[in-house]
Amino acid sequence: MTGFVTWMIGEDPWECLQLLVSGAFGSGEGIGYTLFYTTGFIFTGLAVATAFHAGLFNIGGEGQAYLAGLGVTLVVLAFDHTLPPIVLVPLCILAAMGFGAAWAFIPGWLQAKRGSHIVVTTIMFNFIAYSLMLYLIGHHLIEAGSQNPTTREFGQASWIPAIHQVAAGMGISLPSTPLNLTFVMALLACGLFYLLVWHSRWGFQLRTVGVNESAARYAGINVSKTIILAMCVSGALSGFAAINELLGSTHRMNVSFTNGVGFVGIAVALMGRNHPVGIILSALLFGGLTQGGLELSFEKPVITREMIIFIQGLIILFCGALENLFEPFIAGLFKRKEDK
Structure with a gap:
């Protein structure tokens, strides 16, 4: 379908595919940028997955990342010339997690205590967060x-080291890209997510609430507490997307620093089936599409950013929405082989 649309606008689909793949994975620089985008998508994918396991559809990752960025900015602007990196960076991470969790707490509380639908409240909070950031940056x-x-540029004490800088310290030469140590944090977060959700008491409670809230309540699980805590964890994970962007790349706050990372996280979680391994793979796919799409639009100006979003939409459609169309056929093939 994507190839047909590309052909309709007068471009060679095969050439465009080659440019897309080579732009994302064909060079060290391209891989670095791809993994940089992947990092943010992993965190927001994990955020959506956490809430989803509790039966909640948190689509407020964008707003939660915005507020996390505000927390980071306030800490950095106050202490970047007085605190050493070993103190300032962890403090920024705690601020990002705290502000993100606090922004997610309100929709979680409204869902648990007042029955307000989580989709409606998180959508509203995305717009509120954007408007709040626009006001604070524009006026204060x-x-x-x-x-x-x-804002002004953050002091270097708050910068998270880039991967190429760390590699240079070990005598390894890598291209200069914004890929930073937050990528390592993302991989660690995936491991912790797996242990928390599938190998902890709270994870069992989380999944029980998501499968059957009435049964969970009958079993003695505090459903309201589980819902609120799930949203807080989800918001805290979204906050790491702000860490990746602000402390690892731009080193200053602007009103568009999230670049839709919270919304892409929804697709990442759904395509990854809310499992950390699947989330890593789907985040890598969307990271490659983002970086490769930028290279493609540079080489082929007729293919705009909107076309890249269209391609992402088709991938979500055929890999996600049409799953049940092909699953019975494939399952039938395996069943016939087993019968033989």
Whole structure:
């Protein structure tokens, strides 16, 4: 389908596919950028998956990342010239997790205590977060004398080391990219997510609430507490997307720093079946599409960013929405082989 659309606008589908893949994985620089985008998608994918296991559809990752970015910015602007990196960076991480969790707590509480639908409240909170950030940056946090809605550059004490800098310290030469140690945190978060959800008491309670809330309540599980805590954990995970972008790449706050990472996380979680391994793979796919799409649109200006979003939508459609269309046929093939 994507190839047909590409052909309809006068471009060679095979050439475009080659440019897309080579732009994402054909060079060290391309791989670095792909993994950088993948990092943010992993965190927001895990955030959506956490809530989903509790039967909640948290689509507020974008707003939670916004508020996490506010927490990071306030800490950095206050202490980046006084605290050493070993203190400042962990403090920023705690601020990101705290602000993200606090922003997710409100929809979680409304769902648990008042029955407000989580989808409606998280959508509303995305817009509230954006408007709040626009006001704060435009009126209070903007760099003095700047016409752009952005803060001053963060002090280097708050910067998370880039992977190529770490590699250089070990005598390994890598291309300069924004890929930073937050990527390692993302992989560790996947491991912790697996242990928490499938090998802990709280994870069992979380999944029980998600499968059957009435049965969970009958079994003595505090459903309201589980829902609220699930949303707080989800918001805290979304906060790491702000860490990746602000402390690992741009080193300043602007109103568009999230770049839709929270919304892509929804697709990542759904395609990854809310499992950490699947989330890593689907995040890598969307990271490759993001980086490869940028290279493709540079080489082929007729293929715009909207076309790349269209391609992502088709992937979600055929890999996710049409799952039940092909599953019976494939399952039937395996069943016939077993019968023989």
